Amino acid sequence: MVDDAFISVRNLTVGYGSTEVQKQLNFDINKNDIFFVIGGSGCGKTTLLKSMVGLLTPLKGEVLYQGKNFYEADEPAQVAMLKDWGITFQTGALFSSMSLGENVALPLQLYTDLSERQIAEAVAYKLALVGLAGFEKFYPAELSGGMHKRAGLARALALDPQLLFFDEPSAGLDPISSMRLDQLIVQICQALDSTVIIVSHELPSILSIGTRCVFLDNQTNTMLDCGDPRELKIHSNQPRVRQFLNRTEKSEIS
Numbered sequence: 001m002v003d004d005a006f007i008s009v010r011n012l013t014v015g016y017g018s019t020e021v022q023k024q025l026n027f028d029i030n031k032n033d034i035f036f037v038i039g040g041s042g043c044g045k046t047t048l049l050k051s052m053v054g055l056l057t058p059l060k061g062e063v064l065y066q067g068k069n070f071y072e073a074d075e076p077a078q079v080a081m082l083k084d085w086g087i088t089f090q091t092g093a094l095f096s097s098m099s100l101g102e103n104v105a106l107p108l109q110l111y112t113d114l115s116e117r118q119i120a121e122a123v124a125y126k127l128a129l130v131g132l133a134g135f136e137k138f139y140p141a142e143l144s145g146g147m148h149k150r151a152g153l154a155r156a157l158a159l160d161p162q163l164l165f166f167d168e169p170s171a172g173l174d175p176i177s178s179m180r181l182d183q184l185i186v187q188i189c190q191a192l193d194s195t196v197i198i199v200s201h202e203l204p205s206i207l208s209i210g211t212r213c214v215f216l217d218n219q220t221n222t223m224l225d226c227g228d229p230r231e232l233k234i235h236s237n238q239p240r241v242r243q244f245l246n247r248t249e250k251s252e253i254s
Contacts, residue, residue, distance in 0.1 A: 086165070
């Protein structure tokens with residue numbers, strides 16, 4: 001474990017009620033990592049993500065952000081931490097009755113003292129950053145799937161977060177759109193000096209842009225390995241990790 005890790009997960013057990021979905025998780029995420037949470041369907045990837053972003057209280061253990069435990073912090077400290085996080089969901093989760101400009105502006109209106117002109121400038125910049133310059137007046141129903149994802153990312157970037165969380169960002173995208181989204185994530189990470197956590201089982205994304213990953217197992221309900229996915233693909237001492245990272249497109253994810 002790294003003492004100066006940006007995020008530290010310690011003895012973490014997550015789940016619902018008395019049901020433990022994943023237990024005894026221990027790993028670190030470093031500043032500027034593009035860190036993947038990987039594993040087969042139903043292993044608890046999204047459950048872990050929810051516990052990391054304040055949506056689901058862990059059953060045991062802790063998640064430390066630069067040494068601070070979100071769940072033990074008082075409300076003002078929690079709000080300050082949340083402002084530093086950007087979260088995107090599988091569908092983009094845009095408000096359908098609001099234009100893209102209004103969607104991206106919402107966090108700025110709620111959590112900053114910026115003038116309307118400053119907000120409009122920030123919205124234009126964030127939309128341009130994700131390749132949607134000039135789309136302020138468009139509504140979600142007018143967008144393609146890939147544009148939905150990028151618009152959701154623009155809103156997640158509204159407050160210039162240090163941390164970006166993605167839940168299956170490539171879900172529903174064709175390979176070309178998925179590759180472009182991967183490239184965009186890397187560009188955003190570099191441009192904004194952000195750290196990225198991504199839930200995914202998409203091998204092309206994991207192996208092309210991931211700096212590190214943790215593998216969650218759906219049989220033992222705990223993590224089996226953590227490290228650079230390209231190294232784990234060859235050198236992991238866990239057969240299930242190697243099988244996952246070397247599977248073919250048609251093979252079953254178990």
